[in-house]
Amino acid sequence: MNANSQDLNREMNAEMFVTRSLDEIRFWSRIMKEHSLFLRLGFRCDDTQLIEEANQYYRLFEQIEQRSYSFTNQTDPEQIKRFNSEVQQAATGIFAFKRKILGLILTCKLPGANNFPLLVDHTSREANYFRKRLIELNEGKLKPLADAIIKENVFFLRIMADHAKFIGHLLDPSERKLVDMARNFSNDFDTLVFQARDLDSMRPQSQTVPLLDQFLDENRVSVVSLRDFKKTARDLIEECKIKSIIHPLLADHVFREAERFLEIIDMFESHLTGGKPKHR
Numbered sequence: 001m002n003a004n005s006q007d008l009n010r011e012m013n014a015e016m017f018v019t020r021s022l023d024e025i026r027f028w029s030r031i032m033k034e035h036s037l038f039l040r041l042g043f044r045c046d047d048t049q050l051i052e053e054a055n056q057y058y059r060l061f062e063q064i065e066q067r068s069y070s071f072t073n074q075t076d077p078e079q080i081k082r083f084n085s086e087v088q089q090a091a092t093g094i095f096a097f098k099r100k101i102l103g104l105i106l107t108c109k110l111p112g113a114n115n116f117p118l119l120v121d122h123t124s125r126e127a128n129y130f131r132k133r134l135i136e137l138n139e140g141k142l143k144p145l146a147d148a149i150i151k152e153n154v155f156f157l158r159i160m161a162d163h164a165k166f167i168g169h170l171l172d173p174s175e176r177k178l179v180d181m182a183r184n185f186s187n188d189f190d191t192l193v194f195q196a197r198d199l200d201s202m203r204p205q206s207q208t209v210p211l212l213d214q215f216l217d218e219n220r221v222s223v224v225s226l227r228d229f230k231k232t233a234r235d236l237i238e239e240c241k242i243k244s245i246i247h248p249l250l251a252d253h254v255f256r257e258a259e260r261f262l263e264i265i266d267m268f269e270s271h272l273t274g275g276k277p278k279h280r
Helices: 003-042 048-068 077-106 117-139 145-170 176-201 209-238 248-273
Strands: none
Touching (some): 003 077, 003 248, 077 117, 145 176, 145 209
């Protein structure tokens, strides 16, 4: 490879680093901001210190989200690397905050609060995912494609299973049909999580193109169905057509995460097969 080709590759890799970093930060900083709001809404009115901490993280991630749009794909990679490090520290902070809340709930020190332990654990897993992704980007240590496909799907399938459980529990019990649909989605995704973990334990022998392609196809079908269910639920909640205690922003929040998972599946399939992602 001549010097010009090497320079071109470096420029392409640098631009990809910047693009991926900004994409992760723009998506996940909004998610972290919304987590802060949801946690605050679940605290008791006398949990003033926890409420203030949640408000601080809301403001912090709102600022991060806004700042991320001041950069472009042409921004100096070193500047983005510093921004990644700063955001990673914020993600580490909110991760610790969420684990502290989980500890208080599980030791019965927040009786009467309305944050499910699984919901708090769920949000902490997402914060940990975010901070690890920024570390990987800065260190240039992204997983090989086959490893990434399995690991990302294990993570997101569990997230989708959790969402179905939350929806089922936050709908009014009289919404029997929707509650049953949420329960069925929960069971479906629990099964997909186990299948994904089985494939993970069979690595590296399981990392063949046919197996991984089928794995992505099967997951896509279920995620599309759940995404459509979330969209319907979100629209009904916004129009006040169903009975629930689901905040409209939470309904949109879980819908966006399903969309994110589908984008990741499409990206993986495109890289795996060298073709266009399947219609969804």
